[in-house]
Amino acid sequence: MAEPVLHVPSLSAEPNSDAAISVRGLTREYRRPRTSLRHASAPVRALRGVNFDVAQGQRFGIVGESGCGKSTLLRIISGLDRATSGTVMVEGTDITGLPDRRLGFLRERLQLVFQDPMGSLDPRMRVGQLIAEPLVAQGHGRSTARVAELLEAVGLQPDAARRYPHQFSGGQRQRISIARALAPEPHILVADEPVSALDVSVRAQVLNLIADLVEELELTLVFVSHDLSVVRHLCDTIAVMHEGVIVEMGPTESIYENPQHPYTRTLLAAVPTLRKALTGASAADLAEGVQ
Ligand SMILES: Nc1ncnc2c1ncn2[C@@H]1O[C@H](COP(=O)(O)OP(=O)(O)O)[C@@H](O)[C@H]1O
Ligand SMILES: [Mg+2]
Incomplete structure (x- = not known):
């Protein structure tokens, strides 16, 4: 059976140096263990x-079922794979051929939030x-004021700084991960199923x-989920991934409506x-609160 045609906008052959992220012809193969001697x-x-551009300030959602290649894609655009x-x-910087020691600059441009904050x-x-670790790593020194500011930005009290991750709920731990990601003032936030475990x-x-x-700090967002309703809430553009390719990409509403x-x-x-959970959020907001 022929594969259905892809519904994606046409892109230049060369990556777009004006984009926040531009990806062309991306493949990743993993070797499987040998099961036969011959x-x-x-x-x-x-x-x-995989081909796409994420413009500066765009909120780009990637959806697809488990195993379709979402995390692999995010790891590669973040220089982790x-x-x-x-x-x-x-x-505007081609990171594909850069050795690891030259990828440090990426940390100030792009930061990741993962599904499992404990991990x-x-x-x-x-x-x-x-939260201060990424600042120290970049030679900014450790600033108590900056840590307090970041905690406040994610809705946690300043005294959270003295406590350990296990003393927080899952949602609060994800807030801590977000504060840590924002510490180096990245322009791009990449989130891999950040609420799926909550x-x-x-x-x-x-x-x-x-x-x-994202709105306040004017971030570019790349947000991955296996759940379309989550990306609809957050993203202006959606790419639908299936078995390692983007099969459809376009404005969120047209993906939904048509x-x-x-x-x-x-x-x-x-x-x-x-x-349902989103529209009923206000009561829950009060309930979770901040200890
Ligand atoms: N390090 C790895 N070694 C071997 N196979 C991998 C590795 N990482 C991912 N894969 C395989 O690549 C495919 C895509 O995985 P992944 O990117 O994690 O998908 P998703 O995040 O969409 O669930 C899956 O078949 C997965 O088993
Ligand atoms: Mg994944």
């Missing part, structure tokens, strides 16, 4: 030719240290926080109930 296993093709082929340009927060460090009531609050910060690709229609038919 034949090498076929590699896993996690990305099979390497493409097999293709080009990634971040704010990215060292449990032995106090919250103040955790209770539904808390999700809405964290999403609202991200939306407010989906073109059969896979997008399948995803939309399965949209869960987050909208």
Whole structure:
């Protein structure tokens, strides 16, 4: 059976140096362990030719089911993994061929928030240290005032700085991760399913926080979710990924109102109930509060 055509806008062959992020022809293959002495296993093709531009200030959502290559894509645009082929340009700099030691500049341009805040927060460090760490790493020194400002920005009390990650709820820990990501004043925030591990009531609050910060700090946002209702709330543009390619991309409303690709229609038919949680968020906002 022929694959359905892709519904994506046409892009220049070369990456766009004016974009916040420009990706062309990106592939990533992972080797699988050999299962036969005579034949090498076929590699896993996690990305099979991905192209897109994220403009400065755009809020770009990437959706697709588990295993379609979303995290692989984010790791590569953040310099944490390497493409097999293709080009990634971040704010006009081609990072594809750069050695790790020359990727340090990326940290001041682009920061990541992951799904599991416990996995990215060292449990032995106090919250103040955790938030100051990226500042210290960049030679800015540790500023108590700056840490307090960041805690306030994410809705936590200044005394949170003296406590440890395990003393907070899941939602609060994700707030700490966001404060840490914002510490180096990045222009681009990349979030990989940042609310998927949280209770539904808390999700809405964290999403609202991200939306407010993106607007206030004029950030470019790349936001990944397997859940279309989450990206609809936050993003102006959506890319739908399926088996390592973007099958459809366009303004959020047109993806919702007039989906073109059969896979997008399948995803939309399965949209869960987050909208209910979002509209009921105000009571939950008060309930979670800040200890
Ligand atoms: N380090 C790795 N080694 C081998 N295979 C991997 C690795 N990382 C991801 N994969 C495979 O690549 C595909 C895409 O994975 P991933 O990017 O994590 O998808 P998603 O984030 O959309 O769930 C999956 O088939 C996954 O098993
Ligand atoms: Mg993932």
